Amino acid sequence: DTAVSQTPKYLVTQMGNDKSIKCEQNLGHDTMYWYKQDSKKFLKIMFSYNNKELIINETVPNRFSPKSPDKAHLNLHINSLELGDSAVYFCASSQRDHSPLHFGNGTRLTVT
Amino acid sequence: GQQVMQIPQYQHVQEGEDFTTYCNSSTTLSNIQWYKQRPGGHPVFLIQLVKSGEVKKQKRLTFQFGEAKKNSSLHITATQTTDVGTYFCVIGGGADGLTFGKGTHLIIQP
Numbered sequence: 001d002t003a004v005s006q007t008p009k010y011l012v013t014q015m016g017n018d019k020s021i022k023c024e025q026n027l028g029h030d031t032m033y034w035y036k037q038d039s040k041k042f043l044k045i046m047f048s049y050n051n052k053e054l055i056i057n058e059t060v061p062n063r064f065s066p067k068s069p070d071k072a073h074l075n076l077h078i079n080s081l082e083l084g085d086s087a088v089y090f091c092a093s094s095q096r097d098h099s100p101l102h103f104g105n106g107t108r109l110t111v112t
Numbered sequence: 113g114q115q116v117m118q119i120p121q122y123q124h125v126q127e128g129e130d131f132t133t134y135c136n137s138s139t140t141l142s143n144i145q146w147y148k149q150r151p152g153g154h155p156v157f158l159i160q161l162v163k164s165g166e167v168k169k170q171k172r173l174t175f176q177f178g179e180a181k182k183n184s185s186l187h188i189t190a191t192q193t194t195d196v197g198t199y200f201c202v203i204g205g206g207a208d209g210l211t212f213g214k215g216t217h218l219i220i221q222p
Binding site for chain 2: 033035040041042043044045048055057090094097098100101102103104105106
């Protein structure tokens with residue numbers, strides 16, 4: 001059973017399109033995250049979210065918006081995709097602050 | 113938010129040689145975590161260090177947390193091809209989330 005699953009695994013799309021990435025965790029964790037990994041493997045947090053608050057990294061463009069229908073899901077919606085959005089996006093969850101992160105397998109987004 | 117410097121960025125070793133990666137922070141850390149990411153994979157949690165001067169071992173891996181809780185290291189003894197990947201130290205938590213170091217890419221030549 002996959003603890004943190006995200007779909008799709010690969011996403012190829014054109015500039016200007018809108019796309020979503022879905023994430024689900026079955027660990028019963030309180031907090032979920034989105035991380036972006038660039039071509040140099042740098043991992044940067046984009047959002048953290050629990051059922052109380054959404055924390056947004058101020059460097060994230062407002063074209064990116066997380067949507068959480070319930071505690072087990074945190075989807076990422078991206079408007080007006082740009083070439084620079086090409087990266088691997090990882091969903092993760094943790095039981096609480098400072099707890100280890102459990103990552104999904106990642107979504108490789110390619111914008112052409 | 114807090115930042116952490118991780119060195120080296122790349123490390124080439126012959127199989128069987130030892131490997132060490134270091135992380136340094138300008139501020140005192142409450143804890144530090146270490147993750148490994150295999151090529152094409154996702155980061156996987158290895159360990160968390162909390163106490164000043166703490167040393168933990170996992171088979172050939174030794175993790176240390178500095179006395180001042182501002183630095184940490186991961187040492188691998190007698191590397192094997194299965195050790196290939198990127199090793200990240202991770203700090204922080206709370207409202208800012210967990211912050212990853214830039215990672216050390218371990219490349220092993222057989």
